[in-house]
Amino acid sequence: MSELASPRPTVLPVAGPVDGRPERGRPRGTVRHAVSAVLLWLVAGLFLLPLVYTVATSLKPASEVFSVPPTLVGSELRWSNYVDALTYLPFQRFILNGVFVATAGTLITLVTASLSAYAFSRLRWRGRDALFGVFLVTLMIPQEILVVPMFSLMQTFGWVDTYRALIFPWAFTAFGVFLLRQFFLTVPQELSDAAVIDGAGKFRTFWSVMLPLARPSLAVLAVFTFIQYWNSFLWPLVITNTIEDKGTVPLGLSLFFSQQGSQWNLVMAASVVSMVPTVLLLLVLRRHLVSGIATAGLGGR
Amino acid sequence: MSVSSTARPPAPSASTSASTPAPRPSRGRRDDLVPALGFTAPSMLGLALFTAVPIGMSLVMSFYSWPIIGERSVRGVGNYVDLLTSPQFRRVVLNTVLFTVLYLPLNLLVSLGIALWVASVRRGRQALRVIFFIPVVTPIVANVLVWRMIYTPGGALDGLAQSAGVDAPNFLGDPRWAMASLVLMSVWQGFGYNMLVFSAALDGIPASINEAASLDGVSAWSRLRHITLPMISPSMFFASTMTLITTFQVFAQPYLLTGGGPGVATETLVLFVYRQGFASFALGSAAAAAWVLFALILLVTAVQFAGQKKWVNYDV
Numbered sequence: 001m002s003e004l005a006s007p008r009p010t011v012l013p014v015a016g017p018v019d020g021r022p023e024r025g026r027p028r029g030t031v032r033h034a035v036s037a038v039l040l041w042l043v044a045g046l047f048l049l050p051l052v053y054t055v056a057t058s059l060k061p062a063s064e065v066f067s068v069p070p071t072l073v074g075s076e077l078r079w080s081n082y083v084d085a086l087t088y089l090p091f092q093r094f095i096l097n098g099v100f101v102a103t104a105g106t107l108i109t110l111v112t113a114s115l116s117a118y119a120f121s122r123l124r125w126r127g128r129d130a131l132f133g134v135f136l137v138t139l140m141i142p143q144e145i146l147v148v149p150m151f152s153l154m155q156t157f158g159w160v161d162t163y164r165a166l167i168f169p170w171a172f173t174a175f176g177v178f179l180l181r182q183f184f185l186t187v188p189q190e191l192s193d194a195a196v197i198d199g200a201g202k203f204r205t206f207w208s209v210m211l212p213l214a215r216p217s218l219a220v221l222a223v224f225t226f227i228q229y230w231n232s233f234l235w236p237l238v239i240t241n242t243i244e245d246k247g248t249v250p251l252g253l254s255l256f257f258s259q260q261g262s263q264w265n266l267v268m269a270a271s272v273v274s275m276v277p278t279v280l281l282l283l284v285l286r287r288h289l290v291s292g293i294a295t296a297g298l299g300g301r
Numbered sequence: 302m303s304v305s306s307t308a309r310p311p312a313p314s315a316s317t318s319a320s321t322p323a324p325r326p327s328r329g330r331r332d333d334l335v336p337a338l339g340f341t342a343p344s345m346l347g348l349a350l351f352t353a354v355p356i357g358m359s360l361v362m363s364f365y366s367w368p369i370i371g372e373r374s375v376r377g378v379g380n381y382v383d384l385l386t387s388p389q390f391r392r393v394v395l396n397t398v399l400f401t402v403l404y405l406p407l408n409l410l411v412s413l414g415i416a417l418w419v420a421s422v423r424r425g426r427q428a429l430r431v432i433f434f435i436p437v438v439t440p441i442v443a444n445v446l447v448w449r450m451i452y453t454p455g456g457a458l459d460g461l462a463q464s465a466g467v468d469a470p471n472f473l474g475d476p477r478w479a480m481a482s483l484v485l486m487s488v489w490q491g492f493g494y495n496m497l498v499f500s501a502a503l504d505g506i507p508a509s510i511n512e513a514a515s516l517d518g519v520s521a522w523s524r525l526r527h528i529t530l531p532m533i534s535p536s537m538f539f540a541s542t543m544t545l546i547t548t549f550q551v552f553a554q555p556y557l558l559t560g561g562g563p564g565v566a567t568e569t570l571v572l573f574v575y576r577q578g579f580a581s582f583a584l585g586s587a588a589a590a591a592w593v594l595f596a597l598i599l600l601v602t603a604v605q606f607a608g609q610k611k612w613v614n615y616d617v
Contacts (some may be wrong), residue, residue, distance in 0.1 A: 037422040043415075044432045051435065054447045055455060066455045069464030112343040119340035123333040131341070138352050142598065144550040144571045145591045148578045149358035150351070152367075172347025200337045231440040233553050234571070238579055250442040254557065257446055264450050271443035278438040286431050289386070290501050 016036045051275075058082070058269035065264045078265070085269040088260065090244055093272075094252035101248060102229035109225045110218060113176030117205045120177065121184035122192060132181075133289070135174040143170065144234065151238055161241040166248070170228075170235070176221050183217040184210060216288055223285045227278050247273045359588045367585035369578075389565055390573065394593070396480070397570045401548045403484045408544055409537070412492040416499035417525070430500055435494040440497035441490065445557040448486040449473070452558070473559050476566040483554050483567055495540040502536035503529070533613045538613045542605050549598050570594045 053072065057065055058081055060074035067074075086092065119125070120132050150169050151160075159165040187210060195205040211218070233250045240246045243255050256270050282289075366376045384390045419429045436444050450470040451457040462469035472482040506529065514524050530537075552571040555561050561568030561576075570590065578587030 032424065033421070036418070037424070040418050040422055040429065041425075043418075044429055047489070048432060048435070050447050050451060051439075053451070057450065066457075067491065068460045070457050112347060114345040116341040119333075119337040123327065123337045123340070124484075125332055125334040127334075130338065131345075135344075137347070138348055140546070140602070141352065142546060142550050142595070143593050144552065144574065145359065146352065146355045148574065148584055148587045148591055149355035149362060151325040151369075151578070152358060152362065152584060153355055155369075168347075169351045172344055172351055174344075202333070202340075206340075209364060227438050231438075231442075233440075233442055234575065238575070250440050253440070253442045253446065257557070267446055268450065271440075271446050272442045273437040276442065279435060282431060282434060282438050286427060289427075289430060289434065290497060290504060295379040296564060 017242060054268050055272055057265055058085075058272050060265050062263060062265050080264060081265050081269045082273070085256070085266040086273065088266070089252055089256050090251060090255075091246070091249075091270065091273065094247050094249045097163075097228050098248040102226045104163075104167045105171045105229045106222050106225045108171040109173070109176050110222055112172060113221065114180050114211060114214065114218065115206070117177050117180035117184055118210055122206075122210070123202070135177055138174050139178070147238055150235075154239060160239060161237075161246055163246065165239045166236060166246070167229075170232070176225065179221055180214060181215055183214050187213055195268045220288055222286065223281050227281060230278060268287060309542075342484075355585060359591060362585050363589035363592050365582070365585045367588070369582040369584060373585075376585060380586045382594075383586065384593060385587055390590070392565050393570055393573045394597070395569050396566070396568055397549060397594075397597075398482060398568075399480060400487075400551060400569060401545065403480070404487055404551075405541065405544055407484065407488050408492050408495060408548075409541060410541070411488060412495035413499050413537070415492070416496045416503060417529075419496075420500065421505045433496050436490040437493040441553040442557060444490045445486070445553055448482075448489075449558055452482055452486075474563055476563050479559050479563060479567045483551075483558060487551065487554055487556065491544075495544060498536050498540050499502050499533060502533040506532050508608060534613045535615055538605070538609050542602060545601055545605065546598055549601075 053070075056072040056074075059077045059079065060081075061076065061078050064071075064074040116135075120128060120135075120299075146169075154160050154165045154169075157165075191209055193203050195209045200208065230248070231250060232248070233254070236248050236251050237254070240248075240251060243251050247255065253270055253274055255266075257267055260266055363380055364375065364377055366374045366379075415433060419426055419433075422429070449456075453459070454469075454471055454474070458472065459469040470478050472478045510528060510532075511524055514528055519527075550571050551569050552575065555567045555569050555572050556575070559567045561572050571594065574587045574590045574594070577590055578584050
């Protein structure tokens with residue numbers, strides 16, 4: 001951000017006096033902005049370097065992983081690393097398990113959270129605010145504290161080492177309720193009044209009027225819930241005994257590392273595979289990222 | 302009256318909707334209690350079964366000797382006494398506090414700095430925000446493995462140092478470096494979330510305010526100190542509170558990066574809870590340790606809330 005950095009207007013990506021128009025803008029400020037932008041992109045590049053290095057390592061032959069000085073590209077692009085990494089352990093299984101568990105958990109979260117968010121925002125009933133307060137308090141309780149008793153509860157249910165145990169315990173967080181309630185509060189009352197006049201009941205109003213409007217908020221909640229399930233590590237580690245059968249991707253990755261830890265090119269190939277779905281979802285959500293955090297209340301839960 | 306503003310910090314950017322109670326929708330004096338119970342029943346049952354019940358169980362278990370398999374017996378406060386008199390456990394608490402004290406300010410500083418920086422550029426803001434957010438969404442296990450490869454002797458950092466003719470320290474094996482390495486890796490992976498929280502708040506500041514101040518000749522630094530920071534102070538309070546809570550629960554980083562070592566130099570509370578419960582199979586003792594963690598979180602959060610009046614500005 002230094003003002004002293006030498007200005008090179010020809011490569012600067014911002015519009016300024018360069019385009020010849022006699023703008024009232026201050027050239028010094030424009031140059032400073034441009035330098036600052038270039039520096040920021042450099043910082044972003046540096047920030048991404050570990051991930052770039054990960055992808056690069058995943059394509060190297062084993063003998064070239066720790067070359068001195070470190071390089072990004074090896075003597076060949078060994079795509080077979082991916083095949084080796086994904087067949088040593090049943091990674092397809094981990095991916096399927098992960099998709100199944102995360103999808104089921106996300107669906108349950110969306111259904112239950114939107115139902116109660118509607119009641120907490122659009123219906124008028126005794127005890128509503130008090131009960132919502134209780135919901136909010138549960139947000140303060142960290143999952144990690146519940147892991148030990150949850151395991152005991154699962155023992156009681158006979159759910160240890162099942163998909164049910166991976167899905168249900170964390171599908172009822174108050175977070176989604178809060179997020180969707182924040183959105184429903186912004187919907188004009190006239191819309192639901194019109195539905196009532198047309199003869200719609202409460203559920204019909206919820207289903208045909210509110211839910212379609214809430215699509216962006218539902219998308220934000222869905223993506224974040226899915227990613228949380230996909231990445232979850234401590235709970236699957238505790239509750240899953242037969243990793244090769246019921247393991248999710250992080251468990252498989254950790255198992256793979258404990259068995260093949262010295263094969264960094266393969267470990268990195270498996271890591272890349274685990275990261276790809278989350279990055280894709282992030283790109284899908286990119287337009288709603290900031291607005292989602294601002295309006296849906298992620299930033300203010 | 303407003304539930305949100307008493308139980309939780311109001312939403313920084315959407316503060317109006319968060320701190321005002323829900324509108325009274327139905328005309329007339331009708332009470333929708335019965336349909337409301339129908340709508341909320343699934344969530345309430347789920348929360349009761351999977352949150353309220355475990356909390357109760359956890360409290361009970363912490364007063365028992367409760368092996369995973371076998372006889373349970375009442376121990377009273379024995380688990381707590383054992384923990385609090387154990388030098389190892391005290392070290393674990395200390396490590397957790399140390400990690401938090403190092404991580405929290407760094408996280409807030411970096412996330413606020415980058416958020417301000419990104420907001421100041423004219424193009425590509427969305428792309429930059431997505432980039433800094435990537436490690437927040439990628440699996441923590443994968444992130445940790447990446448950094449393990451970077452830190453490990455002979456790894457990327459060591460290789461860089463060697464080619465520069467310097468001896469790199471053993472980042473994960475040296476007790477003087479292990480904690481710092483853990484913190485650095487965690488800041489890299491985690492600051493993107495708060496950056497987005499701050500970005501959302503910054504986007505919510507009307508541009509006219511800063512323009513007016515700028516025309517009046519207020520310097521950039523003064524605008525930051527006297528306009529921008531006070532206006533996003535609710536977000537800063539929210540971010541610091543939530544980050545504090547999650548920081549106390551750090552698990553995957555010590556578990557996979559250092560294994561809590563060298564010795565117990567980086568063993569944190571949740572790692573201790575995990576090992577006590579699922580390596581030593583002493584669920585009672587693990588539950589008690591989890592309550593110590595919870596108490597710690599409540600204490601620090603209470604201090605935060607007590608201190609917020611001094612610096613958090615909700616009036617803007």
